[in-house]
Amino acid sequence: MGLVKAGSKGTLGTAPTGAAAPEDWTALLEHADAGHRRHAAQALGDRPDAAATLAARLPREPDPxxxxxxxxxxVRIGSPEAAAGLAPMLASEDAGLRNGALESLQQMPVDAVEPQMDALAGSDDSDLRIFAVLLAARLGPAERSARLHQALERDPHVNVGLTAAEAVAELGDPAALPALEAFAARFPDDPCVAYTVDAARRRFRGAS
Known part of the structure; x- marks a missing residue:
């Protein structure tokens, strides 16, 4: 997905024949022609107040x-409101929408996305907690470590811990070793846990 990084304005190109006036971009999102809807979405990327409208259109939009x-x-708007509009898409049964929402949130400013992490991390759905871990990996070192280590030490679902273990290994965070050992102790009979924790140990030794 060729998303534009937060802060990038991009280009709108030529409006489709018969396109609405700028003040009508919101109404144009419901146009029967996909070209008109696409141009309207591009134009509304310059309007922070349109975040909720853009997000509301996403689950209903059939054209890729x-x-x-x-x-x-x-992503261009990159506001807390834009992140709040995308976060519910992570629970969608549409894999394309789920992945698009996650990739978009990962490109947004951290301060816009961080408010959504607490809700995701506290969800009863382990898949949403995994998304919280993936987003947490973009935080600053202190906050990132706190969230990832907590997932390793406390999350009851092994896949959440595995995601956190892979994240700390990828980030090269030797301070995570106690949390990794705690994770291994919680799932002593799981071969995936043993392999992942051992790979992290070896990676940290190689980096020292």
Whole structure:
């Protein structure tokens, strides 16, 4: 997905024939023609007040190019409201929408996304807690370590811990070793846990 990084304005190109006036971009998101909807999404990426409108269109948008334009517009806005609009998409049964929302949130400013992490981390759904771990890996060192170590030490689902273990290994965080050992002790009979923790240990030794 060719998303635009937060802060990038991009280009809108030429409006489709018969496109609405700028003040009508929101209404144009519901146009029957996909080209009109795509151009409207691009234009609304310059309007922070349109974040909720863009997010609301996403689950109903059948055209892949328009969906990408909607996601790109939300990344360009990059506000807490845009992140709040995307976070519910992580629970969608549509894998494409789920992945697009996650990739978009990962490109947004950390301060816009961080408010969504607490809700995700506290969810009863282990898949949403995994998304919280993936987003936490982008935080600053102190906050990132706190969230990842907590997942390793306390999360009851092994896949959440495995995601956190892979994240701390990728980040090269030797301070995570006690949390990794605690994770291994909680799932002593799981071969995936043993392999992942041992790979992290070896990686940390190689980096020292």
């Amino acid at each position: 190019a328009v969906r990408e334009a909607l996601l790109t517009a939300l």
